[in-house]
Amino acid sequence: MERGGLIMDDKATLKMKAADGSAVEVPLTWTHTLVIGSGAAGLNAAVQLRANGVEDVRILTEGLEMGTSINTGSDKQTYYKLSLCGEDADSPVELARMYYGNGGMHGDLALVEASLSPRAFLNLVNMGVPFPRDAYGQFIGYKTDHDPRQRATSIGPYTSREMCRALIREVKRLNIAVEEGRHVVELIVLPDASGSGRRAAGALAIGDDGRLRAYGAENIVFATGGPGGLYKTSVYPDVHVGGIGLALMAGAQARNLAESQYGMASTKFRWNVSGTYMQVAPRFISTAADGVSDEKEFLTDYFETAGEMNSMVFLKGYQWPFDSRKVAGGSSIVDICVYMETALKGRRVFLDFRRNPTDFSFETLSDEAREYLEKSKALQATPIERLRAMNPGAIELYLDHGIDVTREPLEIAVCAQHNNGGLAGTHWWESVNVRRLFPVGEVNGSHGVYRPGGSALNSGQVAGFRAAEYIANRCKDWTVSRDAARDALSWQGERVLAWLDRCRSATASWQDEREAFQQRMSRDGAHIRVRAGLEKAVAEAWDQWARLDTAGCRYAGAEDMKEALRNRHLCFAHAVYLEAVLAAVRDGVGSRGSAIVVDPAGTPVHDRLGPEWRVAPEDAAFREKVMETEILADGKVKTAWTPRKPIPESDLWFETAWARFRQGAIYDD
Numbered sequence: 001m002e003r004g005g006l007i008m009d010d011k012a013t014l015k016m017k018a019a020d021g022s023a024v025e026v027p028l029t030w031t032h033t034l035v036i037g038s039g040a041a042g043l044n045a046a047v048q049l050r051a052n053g054v055e056d057v058r059i060l061t062e063g064l065e066m067g068t069s070i071n072t073g074s075d076k077q078t079y080y081k082l083s084l085c086g087e088d089a090d091s092p093v094e095l096a097r098m099y100y101g102n103g104g105m106h107g108d109l110a111l112v113e114a115s116l117s118p119r120a121f122l123n124l125v126n127m128g129v130p131f132p133r134d135a136y137g138q139f140i141g142y143k144t145d146h147d148p149r150q151r152a153t154s155i156g157p158y159t160s161r162e163m164c165r166a167l168i169r170e171v172k173r174l175n176i177a178v179e180e181g182r183h184v185v186e187l188i189v190l191p192d193a194s195g196s197g198r199r200a201a202g203a204l205a206i207g208d209d210g211r212l213r214a215y216g217a218e219n220i221v222f223a224t225g226g227p228g229g230l231y232k233t234s235v236y237p238d239v240h241v242g243g244i245g246l247a248l249m250a251g252a253q254a255r256n257l258a259e260s261q262y263g264m265a266s267t268k269f270r271w272n273v274s275g276t277y278m279q280v281a282p283r284f285i286s287t288a289a290d291g292v293s294d295e296k297e298f299l300t301d302y303f304e305t306a307g308e309m310n311s312m313v314f315l316k317g318y319q320w321p322f323d324s325r326k327v328a329g330g331s332s333i334v335d336i337c338v339y340m341e342t343a344l345k346g347r348r349v350f351l352d353f354r355r356n357p358t359d360f361s362f363e364t365l366s367d368e369a370r371e372y373l374e375k376s377k378a379l380q381a382t383p384i385e386r387l388r389a390m391n392p393g394a395i396e397l398y399l400d401h402g403i404d405v406t407r408e409p410l411e412i413a414v415c416a417q418h419n420n421g422g423l424a425g426t427h428w429w430e431s432v433n434v435r436r437l438f439p440v441g442e443v444n445g446s447h448g449v450y451r452p453g454g455s456a457l458n459s460g461q462v463a464g465f466r467a468a469e470y471i472a473n474r475c476k477d478w479t480v481s482r483d484a485a486r487d488a489l490s491w492q493g494e495r496v497l498a499w500l501d502r503c504r505s506a507t508a509s510w511q512d513e514r515e516a517f518q519q520r521m522s523r524d525g526a527h528i529r530v531r532a533g534l535e536k537a538v539a540e541a542w543d544q545w546a547r548l549d550t551a552g553c554r555y556a557g558a559e560d561m562k563e564a565l566r567n568r569h570l571c572f573a574h575a576v577y578l579e580a581v582l583a584a585v586r587d588g589v590g591s592r593g594s595a596i597v598v599d600p601a602g603t604p605v606h607d608r609l610g611p612e613w614r615v616a617p618e619d620a621a622f623r624e625k626v627m628e629t630e631i632l633a634d635g636k637v638k639t640a641w642t643p644r645k646p647i648p649e650s651d652l653w654f655e656t657a658w659a660r661f662r663q664g665a666i667y668d669d
């Protein structure tokens, strides 16, 4: 069958052998461009593929209601873009310099994310996402973290959810094929035509019904989101585990895996406790593991006065992410205290809005905190009354999720929120070492050490434009060897079936295995990094992977089968992430971004913390480099530092640039 210049196959089946020798028929679907994942990034990639004339597009997803974008938000969820308001003069290069200036990011990616920002943003506006504007059509903005300008915008707590809803409407309007309830368990990568490189060729997925399905493809847009399932303490929505491990297992190169963002969040319902939750100065309490006994206002041990303590808590309102630069004498000390209670002492930490912290008084607050509360008319007697005055929606939000913060304390922890790193892509978002694989969204590691708040959503949208344009102009012809793809789908499918069979006699359940690697990541691979702990964690991680790969993990029924299969790629991914974090510590990067390196040779951070709390300073030379991580054919993990690319100087003379565009030469750069 031919459509839109693209050859399409009728549905077929693959015959595979199950572990007991019986034959299994697995449906095989060929699609020109398969989009795996339906978050904001994957959905836009599908829409842009159609806009670029690629007709045969299929979205494979766990579900349209799954993933981070449609299930998360924050106080004022931010979208970052080029300034489009007032006299705030801005330009692609100016914005690119901002990205680049944060360190560890390639200049070409910075320029692309900046250049396409207005296009991506206005596309959302045109699809009906109600970004605020004034009577004259200007898109008003505000300042976000790590940026001095007013480039940020928001539609409220659920910006990314509304983006998804608009994009889903568009996907439906365009009649793009969507298969929900599909859990990709293997990526198919083959030698490419040159014989020296590799290319994507398909995927295997388990359906909600527990049946295996095979997909052959010319291109794969890989949009599986951030690595939420790797951590025990995580503010990624609990339905979202991510899928980067699938690509790592298939040999795709990664970049800046060690750069992530962490911060305090509630754990029963996962939500960042930023903004007004902190500005009202709640009481921080910890209890024994039962959540009730031995209650203690633990923060008071770490501050000279109640005024100093409450002022730091106030600052956490707009200094949400844990920041290595704000540990000594700054607000990130609060995150360390919470970490010590939970991760080191095994206690539980809660925010209590019902009562003031001991010795609280407005007079002892810093000028900044007191004036803010005065101006906000938030001088009520208790934190909950101040919260009600400043942001009643903040109370309702928890009520909607069964938590009444007017009556009960809110459990929190320092949680993983975002991975700045991910898979390594070109400036057309094609994997640097697996051709025809296009990682987009959070799974693409385009960012460096810091990133302006809101830039994750911009990056995910920009990615869809880039991948779609490149596919339409350079990857439209069918080049994949269908026989080779069928063979690989068959043997990898049989491997999956054999693994599932081994799971029957496994001793550990999938829950036990998940708990083990999540605990390890939150303890050793998150915001507090210690070399000895990491060395042990890396060894344990590979031991766990070897055991899991050989023996499987116990599961019951089709619903659990997908969880068992997720453990395979999650466990593999956590070992690779730990390797990357260890390499960063061992190579002397020091404390930077949202992580500190605890080192006996470092500098003490706080006179009230124990002597072990000495922190390695950052070696700024690493800001000029990018960390690359690759899994070699023998299974070893190689990490290397490469100098980052500068912001490119493009030929901007109209006549010559136009000629290059007409000739399609821009796709060769």
Ligand SMILES: Cc1cc2nc3c(=O)[nH]c(=O)nc-3n(C[C@H](O)[C@H](O)[C@H](O)COP(=O)(O)OP(=O)(O)OC[C@H]3O[C@@H](n4cnc5c(N)ncnc54)[C@H](O)[C@@H]3O)c2cc1C
Pocket: 036, 037, 038, 039, 040, 041, 042, 060, 061, 062, 063, 064, 066, 067, 068, 069, 070, 072, 073, 074, 076, 077, 078, 079, 080, 160, 182, 183, 184, 185, 223, 224, 225, 226, 235, 236, 237, 240, 241, 242, 243, 271, 272, 417, 418, 440, 441, 442, 443, 453, 454, 455, 456, 457, 458, 460
């Ligand atoms: C609490 C919180 C607050 C945030 N606030 C902001 C903010 O203010 N501004 C900002 O820019 N960013 C923010 N972020 C980050 C941002 O929300 C994410 O980076 C972004 O939504 C990721 O979009 P995505 O499309 O890449 O992935 P997702 O939205 O996570 O989508 C991934 C998709 O892949 C699917 N999938 C995954 N694995 C598989 C598989 N094996 N098989 C099939 N399908 C699969 C999922 O079901 C889902 O459909 C925040 C994140 C969190 C957690």
